[in-house]
Amino acid sequence: MRRRALVTLLFTAVIWxxxxxxxxxxxxIGILALGNPDPQIxxxxxxxxxxxxxxxxxxxxxxxxxxAGGDANKLAPLASELVATKPDMILGLQTPGATAAKHAxxxxxxxxxxxxxxxxxxxxxxxxxxxxxxxxxxxxxxxMGVKNLDLIREVFPSARRVAxxxxxxxxxxxxxxxxxxxxAKTLNVEINPMMVPSAxxxxxxFEDIAxxxxxxxxxxxxxxxxxxAELAIKHRLPAFAPSAAFPAAGGLMSYxxxxxxxxxxxxxxxxxxxxxxxxxxxxxEQPTKFDLAINLTTAKALxxxxxxxxxxxxxxxxx
Numbered sequence: 001m002r003r004r005a006l007v008t009l010l011f012t013a014v015i016w017x018x019x020x021x022x023x024x025x026x027x028x029i030g031i032l033a034l035g036n037p038d039p040q041i042x043x044x045x046x047x048x049x050x051x052x053x054x055x056x057x058x059x060x061x062x063x064x065x066x067x068a069g070g071d072a073n074k075l076a077p078l079a080s081e082l083v084a085t086k087p088d089m090i091l092g093l094q095t096p097g098a099t100a101a102k103h104a105x106x107x108x109x110x111x112x113x114x115x116x117x118x119x120x121x122x123x124x125x126x127x128x129x130x131x132x133x134x135x136x137x138x139x140x141x142x143x144m145g146v147k148n149l150d151l152i153r154e155v156f157p158s159a160r161r162v163a164x165x166x167x168x169x170x171x172x173x174x175x176x177x178x179x180x181x182x183x184a185k186t187l188n189v190e191i192n193p194m195m196v197p198s199a200x201x202x203x204x205x206f207e208d209i210a211x212x213x214x215x216x217x218x219x220x221x222x223x224x225x226x227x228x229a230e231l232a233i234k235h236r237l238p239a240f241a242p243s244a245a246f247p248a249a250g251g252l253m254s255y256x257x258x259x260x261x262x263x264x265x266x267x268x269x270x271x272x273x274x275x276x277x278x279x280x281x282x283x284x285e286q287p288t289k290f291d292l293a294i295n296l297t298t299a300k301a302l303x304x305x306x307x308x309x310x311x312x313x314x315x316x317x318x319x
Contacts, residue, residue, distance in 0.1 A: 027274055028062040030087035031113075032079055032097040034170075035067040036224045037245040042093055042113060045260040049267035070199055070224055072096050072169035079104035089273055091266060092136075094222055095172035098123055102134060109279045111269045112136025114262055116221075118284060120175040127284045135279040137265045138286050139257055141172065142179040144242030145218060147255045149183055151292075152216045152240055154310065155253070159215035161190050165205065167222045168195040176220055199224050206231040216240060221256075225249035233301050247295040247318055252302065257287030291315040 033039035043065065047057060055061040066082055068074035079100040082090060089109040092098025098115045102123060112118055116139050124130035127138065145164075152159050164180055166173040177193045184191045192212055194205045202223070209217055214237060219228050221243035229250030232239035239246075242256045265285055272282060293316040299306050311317060 026060060026062055027088040028064060028085075029270060030082040030085070030090040031063060031065045031093060032075065032082055032090055032101050033065065033067045033093035034072060034075065034096040034222055035070040036167075036222050037243070037249070039065060039067050039093060041245055041259065042263050045263040046091075046113075046266055049264035050270065053267055053271045055267075055271070068096075072167075075100035076103065083108060089270065091270075094170075095121055095123075096170050096222060098134075098136075099171050106133060108133065109273050110134045110136070111266055111273070111279075112138065112284065113266045114139045114259065116141030116172045117175045121171045124284060127286065129280070130282070130284050131280050133279050135282040135284055136269055137262050138284055139259075139262060140287050141221060141242045141256070142175050144256050144290075145176050145180045146183040147290075148218050148240040148242055148253075149180055149187065149189065151253060151255050152218070152238070153187055153189070155238070155304075155307065156215055159189065161192065161212065161214045163192045163194055163209040163212065163214040163217040165194050165196060165202075165209070165217055165219045165223060165228065167220045168197045170220065170222045172222070173220060180218060196223060199227065202227060202231055206235050206237070209237065210235045219243075219246065219251065221246070225251065229298070233298060236302055238302060238304065244291055244293055244316075247293040247298070247316070250295065250298055252295055252298045252304075254291075254293045256291060256293075258289040258291050261289050262287055294318065 057063055066078045083104045090101045091111045091113045092101040093113045095115050098112050101110045110133055118124045118138050124134050164177055166177055181191050196205055216238040219239055219241040225246050226249040238252045240253050241251055243254055244256045244259050246254045292314045294314045295318040
């Protein structure tokens with residue numbers, strides 16, 4: 001009996017670690033990003049939040065980032081490639097990334113990251129009951145687009161013409177423009193939506209905005225921030241965006257949800273799903289912290305004086 005027990009014990013000792021490794025396969029998280037702005041803006045706070053939850057990249061979790069480099073046409077094939085690798089879940093960064101992920105799979109859990117109006121764009125059924133395989137964090141960008149219009153009127157009380165530079169391939173462009181147009185009617189502001197089919201046509205659109213004699217321009221966050229900011233300064237156009245990354249890239253101002261807080265929330269969703277929660281049962285969260293950012297260097301380049309009351313309210317002032 002003793003010999004038999006010893007043999008059984010030795011056999012178990014050899015087999016057990018292999019069984020544990022098989023059962024505790026390192027989870028792999030796919031991340032699908034359009035690439036405007038740089039997805040590393042998301043990755044930094046996301047990684048930090050994962051570490052706080054006990055997930056260390058390369059040790060007990062693997063992150064697989066796929067970026068389209070700003071070209072929306074590349075998202076569908078990237079999504080298919082990602083799904084073929086069978087990740088445990090996919091994070092769809094911004095509306096284009098989330099939409100491509102949804103079209104690619106109905107089975108793999110999808111977490112929305114910084115997605116504007118997920119109900120209006122058809123990504124989910126409702127915030128409280130998203131349904132299907134999708135949940136995550138909404139960025140409330142439609143409402144922030146309206147707030148940026150209010151900001152324009154505060155800085156330029158006489159402003160009457162505002163162009164909206166929208167990213168045509170991004171499904172979020174439609175609700176963003178509609179929200180701004182509805183708000184503009186009450187402010188007696190004329191809105192000129194400029195639908196940009198691709199980044200290489202930005203120069204031509206800025207020429208049209210200048211000919212229209214716009215007082216300012218609101219920029220959709222999924223357009224290339226730095227190039228848009230450069231063109232706005234070239235045409236001496238004050239540019240605003242519902243994206244905290246825009247002033248850092250040279251844009252004049254932004255009023256938006258705090259992206260670090262929103263991106264950190266995504267890690268909590270990863271943790272919940274890895275522990276067995278179903279996406280359909282997890283309500284989509286909305287932002288609770290909002291920031292005003294101002295680039296004073298750009299203001300000086302445009303010959304503008306920012307009201308002291310606005311500077312006092314700013315969460316970030318770039319000089």
